[in-house]
Amino acid sequence: MKLVKSLLLGSAAGFAAVAGAQAADLPMTKAAPVDYVRICSVHGAGFFYIPGSDTCIKIGGRVRAEFQYQEPLNTFQNGPLTAMPGRNRLGTGRYRDATGFRGRAQLDVDARTSSEWGTVRAFFRFQLTRDSGVYRPQAAYTAEGFTVAGNQGSTTTSNLDKAFIQFAGFTAGVAQSFFDFYAESLNWGTANGFIPGSDNGATQLLAYTATFGSGFSATIAIEDRNQRNVTTVGYGWNPAGQRMPDVVGVLRVDQGWGSAQLSGAVHQLNTGTLNHWGGRIDDEYGYAVQAGVKINLPMLAAGDQLCLQAAYADGALSYLGVTGSPVVGEYTGYLPMTDAVRYHDTIKRTKGWNILGAFLHYWTPSLRSTLWGSYTAIDYSGPVAAGGYFRDAKVYQVASALIWSPVKAMDIGVEVLYAKYDTKRTWATPVGLVGSEDQWQGRIRFQRDF
Template sequence: MKLVKSLLLGSAAGIAAVAGAQAADLPSRKAAPVEYVRVCSAYGAGFFYIPGTDTCLRVGGRVRAEYTVGTRFGDYQDAYGTRARGRLNIDARTATAYGTLRTFFRYELTNNTGLYNSGGVTPFNTGAVIPGSTRGAAPTAASSALVDLAFVQFGPITAGRAQSFFDFYANDYNFASTRTSDTRLNLLAYTATFGSGFSATVSLEDRVSGTNNRELPGVTFTPTLLGGTYGTAVVQGQDYPDLIGSLRVDQGWGSAQLSGAVGQRKYSVGLPSVAVQSPVDGDEMVWAIQGGVKINLPMLAAGDNLILQAAYADGALGYIGWYPGTFGVGRLGGLTLADATLNTITGSVDNSSGWSLVAALKHFWTPQLRTEITASYSQVKLKYIDAASFGAFARSLDPKEYNIAANLIWSPVSGLDIGVEVLYTHLDVRNPVGEAQNYGGRSGILSIKNDDAWAGRLRIQRDF
């Protein structure tokens, strides 16, 4: 009996061993490796590798709520406005043998009421410039969408919609109150770096594609005294975009930049009604120059800095923050602004010119509490007539303006700003004009040469 048991157990063990050996030879299905999201530290906080690639991606954005009160000029005009804006940023970067390949995209959705809404105020108080609104342009519609930025950077090349390389202080301190160039537009640029923080850029920039088209050149014309009637003065197409050049240095003490711009503007006006007058047109060269410096002030507090900037423009006032259309403060509202005048008496094109000075200071009272103060002063010499005020007599208004703005912002946690802001604007014109009325017209009873306005805002903003 014992012999039989031993034979059976031995046979079973042999069969199991053979079966195991055969099973080991059969193909088996293994679990696929799991791709985990990895942190990418090469480009700063918030970047991670897209699984399966060597591209680093950062997804961020902003939500801002604004509540603004402006100077009330009459019962017809709204005295407050609200805005809700959402922003999405996508930043993708890849290291290559030619340098970093970067793609950046920013998209904004906005809802406005009152002072922010184009239907809320007539005329809009462009002098006060509601905080956060576009300088020189009418407020946006109740709801709007905007591709704010969309560009590719490959080594020294920048192509797409980006911040103008002419700009230095571009309303960096939350205000849109200063007279400064702050434009995002379509461009093609080449940047050369020389080491020690020095760089130089040459950029071709399409001013017509600027933010809210606020870089479109404006033109008006001086009426002739010979009795003929001209057609509407118009801006014709440009043969090439504006050429921008800039020299920049970024070091531990701060940064500085010198930039210049040259461009072409073409104007024309229709034929007059009498034969003794000739049609007027012009092909004008325009230019601008700007210098700025940013000085870090760590001896006051970490993060403190001071910005100083000066700019001059001839025939392209957008480079100093004056944009074609209407301008004015309160009772001076609704005055016409243009880059050039088609003079139907002399048969010439006269460019408007102007300059601006900007100062901005940021100070941290504590790491969570800061103040930003900005101020600008500008003068413009306009070769134009304000027809609503002067009829057929050509007289220049030559506006002079200063803006002062300040805020107090509390950041209780990272990425959250809660603050109040106040703006003051004063405008002088060279010759008296009829007082603007509540309905948008002008009064011949009272002529004024200056006026001022106030605006304030409560802002709650979350960046992520």
């Protein structure tokens, strides 16, 4: 027994020695170092270093789902629809959608690198939107009858909402216009063709911002003129090619109490229309000025704020929030908007002004409400109404929303909006077009930010 035990132990020792000798002859390999993702706190929460780089990146976005009801605009106060040849009274309001759905996905990517010139930043925001019903262009009236444009299923659109580089005070690319201040911060819906103040969130620009300390800054920018054009066919200003971008200047202050801004813009009205002698009509230059203030109200509740803003424009209606020719009543051309009107051999600029107020209040940390209102007035000077086609207009809007956040970065809310269009009737205004029209809208929104 002792002999067997000795043989087994000896064999095991022999095998161990041989194995050790063979292992010593094998090449030694060293595991590659692991490059772990590191938090980058220098640029704020949510940033992390790109592995193998000194650039910090933050990825975010949102998903939004909405349902909207919009009262069809179909009241004719100044004459029956049948008063106009070829119109069918039975079609009043029935060719427009009253409800609709929207789904939107948004991706934000923010990359920043520290340098001796300061932070080098690249940012882009991409959106995909699927719309149906009232979110699509609505049915319009033509000389041949109603054209159904909005009630044909759903459409999916893509949008490069932001794509800019910031370096040493410069901003270049697609960004929010520097003229804008309130920029629809609290409202969801708007009246057709009118938003409460300028909000050109995806304009191409080149700007330089100088900072002076204590929150004061000044910006000079050149921005895409063609994205600011408001015009219509016929007697309206017919824009030619862009010869001069819009020039925007801004003075701004951001401090603990809130922020304030004074903005100005110059807008070229460069027309390709010829005069009666076959020559070119001279260019005109429109302009706009705006002042706004946002006041933090922590004495009421954390997060409360009050926004006040006013703007005046002469030949530059986009800076008032006028986005085009809204469909009011049953006619696409009921309330055409244009920066200027061709009158004989001159361009007559359109004037207008806008005021707004918006209030945000937190009832609890998870329940808040908004209340906002705006007034916009458009003035076409004297005889340039061109046979009643263009008319002075006043647009009133007021709305309120109640929003519940059951978890962080998750909103469930409802907004109700009332809008009224009021136009000045001229002797040449066609029979059957109303002098005023009002509308109710309602929205339900689910939104998750990440």
